[in-house]
Amino acid sequence: MIVTGNLAIGYGTAQVAGGIDLSVAQGEILCLLGPNGAGKTTLFKTLLGLIPALGGKVEINGIPVDTLSRAALARAVAYVPQAQVMEFAYTVLDLVLMGRTAHLGPFAAPGAVDHDRARAAIDELGILHLSDREANRISGGQRQLALIARALAQDAPMMVMDEPTASLDLGNRFLVLSRVQALRDRGFGVVFSTHDPDQARELATRVAVISGGRLAAYGTPDETLTAATLSEVHGVPVALERTDTGRTVIAPARPAS
Amino acid sequence: MRAGLILVVLALGLLAAMLVGSVVGPYRIPPGEVLRTLVAPVTGTPASPTTDTILFQIRLPRVLAAALVGGALAAAGASYQTLFRNPLVSPDILGVSAGAGFGAVLGILLSLPVIAIQGLGFVTGLITVVVVYALARALRSQNEVLVLVLAGIVVGALAGAGISLVKILADPYNQLPAITFWLLGSLSGIKVSDAWSVAPPIIVGLVPLVLLRWRIGVLSLGDDEARALGVNVAFVRGVVIAAATLITAAAVSISGVIGWIGLMIPHMVRPLVGPRYDRVLPASVLMGAAFLVLVDTLARSAARIEIPLGLLTALIGAPIFVWLLARGRRVWS
Incomplete structure (x- = not known):
């Protein structure tokens, strides 16, 4: 469970938004909406402990995020970035194996158990046939699914997804959305940012709208949208x-x- | 396990290259006699004293030094390319070669003994990267990697200016040729003691790279993703920079500046074992070692005079690199 209390976010001393109170539990999808530059990505980075909060608190399962080690945080919350072309030609399996990092000893590389876990995650997203393909050479939607598989292999109960449907065509968009719903049904908690209010209405347990440096609306889709x-x-x-x-x-x- | 098999093949290739390096020279020692002389202390069958002396005092130290330097430069290049997420990065990206070069040519100018020249090159190489790192930290930018590389260019250029100054001050008949030769890289005059003195820092630098191989590979996804996957990015990056700097400074201190290996070898390795750092690192070490052993053999036997290694690696490296580029982006991405 992720809970924020009177959270202020921003870089350095420049506050982007403040007074953010929200929570997401396992089995829920929290959709994050807001115009470009409103602070969706900043909020994500703060939730993931990548940048410090400027005020207020972020707690993961009741523990302040800034007291958790990197590995402990990664075992609690997985991050699904927007799928981009990478500098190196990793296969889908290589990429998903990296999701196992937080479960490995500091000097270890993935073993048989990790390979099994990675393959199971790839299979669950329905892209097992792409395991040995280069992740840069599959469609954007497939690459996004590979990144979700990586988060699944991370075995974290919560997932934070940064606009996973941005720049996807209609078919891939629906595919990704149906997988996200399936994850929620399996008990994962998902924070999901999008530009599409219809998507939020379709998916979300709750919606948070960030705009004008504050939480402009927060509640069920019907209340907020x-x-x-x-x-x-x-x-x-x-x-x-x-x-x-x-x-x-x-x-x-x-x-x- | 295809990658494992390729590593075995590369290891055998390195042994073959070292055998070639031991056989070839003004005094040719047939392969069988090389092997007999090598095992002589064990079998108790005495080898010919001439062969024994040439092999153990001259040729093997040089072959071992070439293997160490080649493997070290390739390992540092593979590490920096992964760390900076840029396949065009080479071991001197943070100015270590220029810094070590400045120390060494200063040593030549001051007519220091060889061991002091090497030591001075090693220390100034390390100091250069410490200065670069401190400068990047002091500038406190959002983009740490970019500032680090830019600071490397700035400090490296300063060291390059220092080298030019030393060249102007140097005795043109005596010291300048030595300086020029050193800046082009050479393993001539390598002694047993050199191979022994350069091995410890290289091995000390390789150990953390091998231990942290998986987490270093994850760094290639970028800072945010690596952190979110559970990697302590600042710590791992610091370890990679320290280790790769130690390795490069040690190598450059005995061989002079040898370009191309750190840039090219990881590119030759990736089509074989894939882009994963935990495979690229050992494969680069083996291939880099074999490559420099063969190049050094060529350098001391192709002509009446020693050909500088930097010239040969450039002559061989440039066409190979163009060929790799022509094969398309697949080489690295």
Whole structure:
């Protein structure tokens, strides 16, 4: 479980946002929304202990994040970065094996148990046939799945995913989203940032909207993803429309004519 | 286990290269006699005194020194390429070669004994990287790696200016040729004691690289990802820099500046064993050692005079590197 209390985030002395109170438990998905530059990535880095909090607290399972060792933190929270092309030609299996690092002794390399764990994680994401392929030479969606498999191999109950569907085509986007839902159903807690409010509505147990240096909205999707909030946060008129199948979608508000 | 098999092949290749290095020379010792002389202390069958002297006093020290220096430079190059996530990085990225070069040419200018020249080169090489590291820390940038590399370039350029100054001050008939020869790299005049004095720092530097091989490899994903995977990035990076610097400074102190090996060998190794550092490191050490043993054999036997090693590695390295580049980005990515 990740809990923040009156958290202030930023770099050095420059605060990006403050007064952030949120929590995510196992079996929940917390979706993080906000315009570019609002501090989503800064918040992630703070949750992961990569940069210090400027104020307030971050606790992982009740323990302040800055008192945990790197390895202990990695065994509690896994990070899924945006899939990018890497400098070195690691195979999918190499990449996923790196998820085992926090479980290895300081001078050890992965052994048979770690290989089994990595393969099981790759299999669970449905990309076992790509194990020996170069991770730079598969599709962006497959690479994203490989990074989620790495987080799975890390055996951490919580996962933090930085816009895992950004720059994916529709098919890959749906594929990644369905895998994330499956992880939640298996009891993982997921923090997930996205630019797409519809995605948040589909997935989230709770939604946090960061904007204007504060937590602009926090609650269930229905409480937070309102036309008023979204219009204010993004500075454009937004309308919620209900489809024939009962889904709610977000669209630009049409000027009254 | 393909990578394991390739390591065995590379190890056999190194032994073969060392045998060639022992056989070839102005006084040719047939392979069989090399082996007989090597095992003579064990079998008790006395070998010819001439062969014994040439092999143990002249040729083997030089072959061993070449293997140590070649393996050391390749290991340092592989480590820095992984650490800086840049395949075009070589062991002198943080100015260690320029720093060691300055110390050594200063030693030549002051007409110090050979052992003092080597010692001075070793110490100034280490000091250079300490200065670079301290400078990068003092600048306190968000991008630690970039500042480190830029500080390396700045301090390296200063050391290069120092070398130029020493060359101007040096006696043009006596010292300048020695300085030039040293800056181009050579293992001529290597004695048994040199091989013994350079081995400990190289081995001391290799041990932490081998021990931390997996975590060093994870560093190649970038600082944030490596931290999130549980690696203490600042500690591991400090260890890599200290170890690779120690190795390079030790190698350069007895051989002079030999380029290309640290840059090229890891590139030749990756298509064989893949990009994983825990495999690239041992493979680079073996291939770098074999490569320099063969190049040094060529340097002392191809012509009437000794050819500087730096010239040969450049002549051989440049075309190989172009060929590797032409094979496409697959070489490293």
